[in-house]
Amino acid sequence: MTSSTPEAPVRGASTTSHWGAYRAVTGPDGGLEIVPHPADPDPSPLLGNVASALRHPTRVARPAVRRSWLERGPGPRERRADEEFVEVGWDEALDLVAAELDRVRRVHGNQAIFGGSYGWASAGRFHHAPGQLRRFLNTVGGCTTSRNSYSLGTSLVLLPHLVGDAEQVLRRASTWPTIAAHTELIVAFGGLPGKNVHVTPGGVTRHITTGHLRALTADIALVSPIRDEAPAGARWYPLRPGTDTALMLALAHTLVSEDLHDRAFLDRCTTGFPEFARSLEGRDAEWAAPICGVPAADIRDLARRMARSRTLLTVTWSLQRTEYGEQPVWAGLALAALLGQIGLPGGGFGHGYGSMGDVGDPGPAGPAVRLPYLPQGRNPVEAFIPVARIADMLLHPGERFDYDGAVHTYPDIRLVHWAGGNPFHHHQDLNRLRRAFARPDTIVVHEPYWTATARHADVVLPATVTLEREDLGSGRRDTHVIAMHRAVEPYGEARDDYAILAALAARLGTEAQFTEGRTARQWVEHLYASWGGGPPFEEFWAAGEVELGTGPGTRTGTASPTRTGTASPTGTETGGPAPDESADDDGTLFAAFRRDPEANPLRTPSGRIELYSGTIASFGYDDCPGHPVWREPSEWRHVGRYPLHLIADQPATRLHSQLDVGAVSRAAKVAGREAIHLHPLDAAERGIAAGDVVRVFNDRGTCLAGAVLNTNLRRGVVRLPTGAWYDPLGDTCVHGNPNALTADRPSSRLSQGCTGQHALVQVERLDGDPPPVTVLEPPVLRKAAR
Ligand code: PGD
Numbered sequence: 001m002t003s004s005t006p007e008a009p010v011r012g013a014s015t016t017s018h019w020g021a022y023r024a025v026t027g028p029d030g031g032l033e034i035v036p037h038p039a040d041p042d043p044s045p046l047l048g049n050v051a052s053a054l055r056h057p058t059r060v061a062r063p064a065v066r067r068s069w070l071e072r073g074p075g076p077r078e079r080r081a082d083e084e085f086v087e088v089g090w091d092e093a094l095d096l097v098a099a100e101l102d103r104v105r106r107v108h109g110n111q112a113i114f115g116g117s118y119g120w121a122s123a124g125r126f127h128h129a130p131g132q133l134r135r136f137l138n139t140v141g142g143c144t145t146s147r148n149s150y151s152l153g154t155s156l157v158l159l160p161h162l163v164g165d166a167e168q169v170l171r172r173a174s175t176w177p178t179i180a181a182h183t184e185l186i187v188a189f190g191g192l193p194g195k196n197v198h199v200t201p202g203g204v205t206r207h208i209t210t211g212h213l214r215a216l217t218a219d220i221a222l223v224s225p226i227r228d229e230a231p232a233g234a235r236w237y238p239l240r241p242g243t244d245t246a247l248m249l250a251l252a253h254t255l256v257s258e259d260l261h262d263r264a265f266l267d268r269c270t271t272g273f274p275e276f277a278r279s280l281e282g283r284d285a286e287w288a289a290p291i292c293g294v295p296a297a298d299i300r301d302l303a304r305r306m307a308r309s310r311t312l313l314t315v316t317w318s319l320q321r322t323e324y325g326e327q328p329v330w331a332g333l334a335l336a337a338l339l340g341q342i343g344l345p346g347g348g349f350g351h352g353y354g355s356m357g358d359v360g361d362p363g364p365a366g367p368a369v370r371l372p373y374l375p376q377g378r379n380p381v382e383a384f385i386p387v388a389r390i391a392d393m394l395l396h397p398g399e400r401f402d403y404d405g406a407v408h409t410y411p412d413i414r415l416v417h418w419a420g421g422n423p424f425h426h427h428q429d430l431n432r433l434r435r436a437f438a439r440p441d442t443i444v445v446h447e448p449y450w451t452a453t454a455r456h457a458d459v460v461l462p463a464t465v466t467l468e469r470e471d472l473g474s475g476r477r478d479t480h481v482i483a484m485h486r487a488v489e490p491y492g493e494a495r496d497d498y499a500i501l502a503a504l505a506a507r508l509g510t511e512a513q514f515t516e517g518r519t520a521r522q523w524v525e526h527l528y529a530s531w532g533g534g535p536p537f538e539e540f541w542a543a544g545e546v547e548l549g550t551g552p553g554t555r556t557g558t559a560s561p562t563r564t565g566t567a568s569p570t571g572t573e574t575g576g577p578a579p580d581e582s583a584d585d586d587g588t589l590f591a592a593f594r595r596d597p598e599a600n601p602l603r604t605p606s607g608r609i610e611l612y613s614g615t616i617a618s619f620g621y622d623d624c625p626g627h628p629v630w631r632e633p634s635e636w637r638h639v640g641r642y643p644l645h646l647i648a649d650q651p652a653t654r655l656h657s658q659l660d661v662g663a664v665s666r667a668a669k670v671a672g673r674e675a676i677h678l679h680p681l682d683a684a685e686r687g688i689a690a691g692d693v694v695r696v697f698n699d700r701g702t703c704l705a706g707a708v709l710n711t712n713l714r715r716g717v718v719r720l721p722t723g724a725w726y727d728p729l730g731d732t733c734v735h736g737n738p739n740a741l742t743a744d745r746p747s748s749r750l751s752q753g754c755t756g757q758h759a760l761v762q763v764e765r766l767d768g769d770p771p772p773v774t775v776l777e778p779p780v781l782r783k784a785a786r
Contacts, residue, residue, distance in 0.1 A: 011035075013485035014544030015466055016203035016473040017123050018655055019046040021480065021545075024467055024487035032467075032487065039479070042207040044198035049654055049662025050467075054488070056661045058450045058778055060462035061492025063093035067782070069458040074100060074414075074441035081434070081456045081728075088784045090493065094500070097459055098507035100442050104415040105141050111383040112414040113137060114440075116146030118387050119421015120656060123203040124471035124484055125372050126523050129420025129446060129463065129497045136501035137417065138377035139510035144411050145379060146387040150426050152317055153388055153753030154325040155351060157404050161613045162333060164603030168590065169333075171476070173350045174312065175362040176212035182346025183218040185309035187302070189244045189332060190316025191222050191229025192354035195652035200357035202371070202475035203482060205545075209357055219309075221302055223247065225647065226719065227712035229354070237302070238714040241645045242758055243292035244319055246630040247299065248331035250288030253280045254303035255338045261307075262340020269597050270337050271604075272612025272627065279627050291630070293714070310347045311339055317355040318649060321757040324623060324631045325747035331628035334611045342609065343594025363477030364549025371474055371481075372531035374523070377513075383411040386752035390427060391744050394436035402749035405619045414441045419463070419497050424452030424726045425657035428756045429744035431701045431731050446497050450778050451657065452726035462494040469496050470524055472540075474548075481534065481546045496520055616750065624748040635743060635760050642698045642760035644682065644718050648738035649757065651721035660725045661776060670706020672773050674724035674736025677710040678763065679717065686764055693766045695732075696720065698759060701740035703733040704770055718763060722756070727775035734771045 012025030012035065021037035032051045036043030064085040068077065077083075088096075104112050115137040121129040137143040148156045152170075159166040179186070186192070197209035213231050220234035225241045239247055255261045256277055266273045285296035306313070315332040319325065333349050341347030352359040385393045386403055389410075397412035416437075427433045430452075437443060437456050445457035448465045468491065471484040490496075498520050505514035518526060525537050534546035592600040601607030605615060617626025650656070654665040668675060671693045678688065688694055692707045696718070705720055713719060720738040727735035741761055747753035 013467070013487035014482055015484040015487070016205070016482040017047075017050070017466065018120060018201055018203060018475075019044040019198050020207060021203060021205040021473075021482050022047055022050075023544075037205050037480075039206050042210045044207065045653070045664055046198060046655060046659075048664040049659035052663035053659040053661050054465070054467060055491060056449075058661055058776065059491045060447055060450055060454060060460055060494065062087045062462060063090055063493070064088070064460045064781060065093065065096065066458045069442070074103075074458070076439050076441065077458075078438050080438055080443070080458075081452075084780045084782060085460065086782045086784050090495070090503075092784070093459060093461060094503050094507060097444050097461070098504050100415060100444075101140060101417075101504070102508060104441070108412065108414050110141040111144050111381045111411045113143040114393075114413045114416045115143030116385065116387065116390070117418045117421055118146055118150065118423070118426070119418075120201065120658070121420025122466045123473040123475075124466060125202070125473060125527055126374055126471045126520065127466075127469055127496060127498060128374070131374055131376060132497045132501055133417060133419040133446075134379070135374060135376050136505055136514055138379050139505060139513045140508050142379040142381035143417070144381055144383040144385070144413065146385050146390070148387050148751070148753070150321075150388060150754045150756070152320070153386060154320040154747040154751040155317070155329050157386075157751035157753070158320075158326045158329055160603075161616055162330060162604065162610050168602070169349060169351045170359070172590075173353065173359055174346050174348070176209065176360045177362060178345045179218065179312060179360065180212065180215065182310055182344075183312045185219045185221065185305060185311045186216070187221045187223065187306060187311060187313045188230055188234075188316075188353070189223045189248070189314065189328060190319045190354070191224040191226065192220070192231065192314070193229040193316070193649075194231075194354065196355055196650050197357045199655055200361075200475040200477070203473045203478055204357050204475045205478055205480040205482065207357065208361060212360070213354075218312075219305075225645070225714040225717045237294050237298065239292040239294050240714070241647060241717060242322055242633050244315075245324070245327040245331045245628065246283075246288045246291040247294060248328065248335050249280060249283040249628070249630055250285045250299050251303040251306065252276075252331070252335050252338055253284045254300050255307060255335075256280060257284070258304070260304065261338040265340030265342070266337060269342065269594060270609045270611050271606040272610055275612035276334055276627050279629065283630070306339055310344070311336075311341060312347055312350055313339070314350040314353045317352050318757050320747065321754055323633045323635065323743075323745055323747060323755045323758075325753055325755065326624050326750060327628050327631065333609065334628055337609055337611060343590035345591075348590060358475060358477040361477040364479045364547075370531075372472070372527040374527065384408075385410065386746075388427070388746065388754035389752050390423060391429070391433050391436035394439050395432075401752065402619075402621065403752050404750060405615070413439075416440050416443045418444070418453060418457075419446035422451045422453045422657045424456060425723055425737065425739065427744070428739050428742040428754065429700050430726055430728070430733070430737065430739045432744050434728070446500060448491070448494065449661070450775075452728070452775065455779055461500050462492060463500070464490045464494045464496050468494065470521055472524055472528055479548055481531075481540075481548065483541045483544045485544070498523070619750065621749040624750040633758070634745070635758065638698065638760045642762050643716065644761050644763055645716055646696070646738060646741060646759045646761045647717060647719045647757065648722050648742055648759065649719065651723045654723055657723040657725060660723060670708060671770070673704050673706045673734070673770075674720060675708045676705035676736070676763070677708045677713060677719040679713045679715050680709045680711060681715060682718070682763075683707060683709050688763070688765050693770045694763050695766050696738075696741060696761050696763050698741055698761045700743065700759075701731045701733070703736050703738065703740040704766060705736040718761065725775040727773055729771055735773050735775055
């Protein structure tokens with residue numbers, strides 16, 4: 001591990017973000033210029049949102065309290081978000097929040113406080129808002145929390161049953177160089193979407209994935225309703241959305257019926273092949289063809305090519321963000337097992353190539369370095385929800401729910417405390433979420449911006465953004481640890497989440513426990529020292545970074561804490577031990593297992609890959625039985641009225657909803673709304689031209705969007721990315737947030753994951769003047785009359 005030379009001049013402030021490291025430099029006109037890290041071969045276009053959003057009028061300048069809450073006190077509110085706010089001083093706001101936290105814990109118990117607070121927040125090992133909030137709430141008696149993530153909520157529950165832990169497939173995938181060297185055929189279910197690979201939780205300094213994608217020489221079978229989700233030259237299988245499992249089962253059927261499966265591998269390394277094979281009866285290519293829209297001959301041909309090539313079968317994370325989302329992951333793994341290549345370099349099963357920048361990234365030389373983290377303390381409250389069950393919890397206290405083989409009960413939440421996330425972007429069926437957010441007595445939100453979540457709060461506490469504070473940052477496969485310098489003063493009266501929570505802790509008598517007597521700067525120094533991975537702190541800070549894995553004897557961080565805690569919302573870093581770093585780094589941990597399954601068993605009941613899981617079967621879930629199955633999505637019953645299949649995927653112009661007011665995100669809007677892509681023939685049938693404002697609707701709600709015509713879509717498919725700031729007018733989002741349309745329906749009783757990826761809708765041209773977008777202006781704010 002080496003640092004940049006300390007004598008090298010530090011130009012501007014170094015920092016990092018989930019979409020890349022950069023320096024903030026004062027330009028000739030006094031404005032801030034964002035300069036990508038010099039080692040980054042492919043800086044993210046998302047950097048273009050940073051400067052333009054920094055001082056946008058939608059920043060929250062001062063603490064604000066909903067007038068009715070201030071005047072009448074806590075209680076359910078039918079019309080939260082429609083009432084005005086009053087700006088108050090910090091002391092008053094903090095006194096109010098501390099008193100309310102105290103009231104709720106005394107009267108209702110700590111489980112009545114929801115601190116699940118899901119969200120990506122900002123990069124930085126210390127100032128990670130949800131981690132800060134949980135640490136604080138743990139000092140005051142704990143809270144109800146959330147488990148897993150919106151990204152991977154289904155796989156994180158499923159994969160441990162199949163392969164022992166999720167890390168096996170998520171973090172130990174074949175790297176891009178290995179794929180380049182060995183793989184002959186990539187069968188990419190969900191594609192290899194280049195738009196997502198600029199993002200890695202916690203930061204990334206060298207973006208190398210786009211380069212690797214462009215350089216791929218393997219044949220690519222792109223299985224997706226969207227053509228431009230793989231490098232040029234891929235063969236497109238434009239299947240009907242949500243039918244990948246049917247296609248996979250038919251591919252498996254072909255392999256087995258033509259005796260192309262690897263019996264020796266199945267015997268040695270898997271369990272449950274007989275049950276799986278029996279379940280394939282009747283699932284042949286003719287059966288699948290009308291379901292998925294891929295001709296039977298193409299299915300058979302693809303299966304044969306897979307059997308004669310070194311084949312990497314990949315499944316994007318988006319495919320499990322659907323109803324029955326377990327099935328494409330399980331069927332994909334089973335299909336790869338039939339090919340017998342799991343554990344071979346460049347072969348087998350991968351999950352998340354193209355979903356996130358670090359999947360396939362070899363990272364720094366040598367095994368992964370463990371990053372410093374902020375300890376979270378202990379939460380004595382046992383109540384939790386799978387993260388995407390937030391609205392069910394708020395609407396149905398006391399009701400029971402299934403989760404991973406057990407039955408749990410929703411607690412009665414009186415106070416919601418959120419920092420670092422935007423549920424009015426990330427949750428499904430936002431009209432239902434509004435009804436759910438009407439129920440608690442109090443909602444407290446820390447936010448830099450007047451997002452819809454802030455607008456639904458009773459108390460809004462203005463938070464700083466990265467460029468206004470000090471931290472250290474690095475992502476999972478990052479090549480650098482970056483010193484995150486403060487570049488500008490906080491906006492208005494904004495404070496760091498840490499400062500806000502320390503002030504609340506002081507009022508509740510836990511300041512010493514929360515702060516351990518350290519300032520934010522001292523925490524940053526402490527985390528750096530406890531990591532033990534680089535030169536003295538002053539040297540690191542002056543250089544702006546430490547580069548990892550560049551020389552012998554550089555990996556000195558092994559005694560440091562595991563990567564649990566603060567920098568990732570994906571749920572894989574929020575608890576549990578770090579991955580076993582002694583195992584093979586490339587070709588996956590499956591390599592050791594494959595070599596000798598008896599000596600290196602998986603942590604499954606059988607020690608092998610479970611094509612049939614007796615454990616899952618024993619749960620008796622009709623929506624997730626003991627082996628992979630095809631189930632028709634329940635949404636399809638609406639196909640008569642809502643014939644278009646909406647894909648609500650990740651946006652290319654921002655991270656989720658972050659910095660939607662930034663220049664790159666704004667430039668991509670059409671008629672000021674989020675762009676919806678339609679096939680030209682679907683548009684023509686509806687009299688829609690490019691640039692028109694359209695109504696996209698179903699029984700759950702409506703949103704307005706700007707039409708873009710796109711021949712890269714399968715007919716009948718429309719694409720509206722997530723993340724436009726929700727701007728409700730009645731049940732219509734006038735700005736184009738697709739979660740006004742998606743269903744708040746769990747993937748299954750097993751995982752209860754989010755299913756926001758798909759919905760059925762109708763689209764029509766909006767005639768007349770569309771209502772204005774209002775979310776780009778701050779809400780009406782009154783001054784406190786005292
Ligand atoms: P972000 O827009 O990143 O979305 O959901 P998530 O809530 O993570 O929200 C982060 C918020 O934190 C922003 O409002 C930002 O301003 C705020 N913030 C940033 N830094 C700080 C800070 O330091 N302090 C405080 N207090 N706040 C801060 C993302 C989620 O959406 C995810 S991960 C996925 S994968 C899902 N994807 C889909 C999908 O594919 N389809 C649909 N329909 N819906 C989805 N929703 C999910």
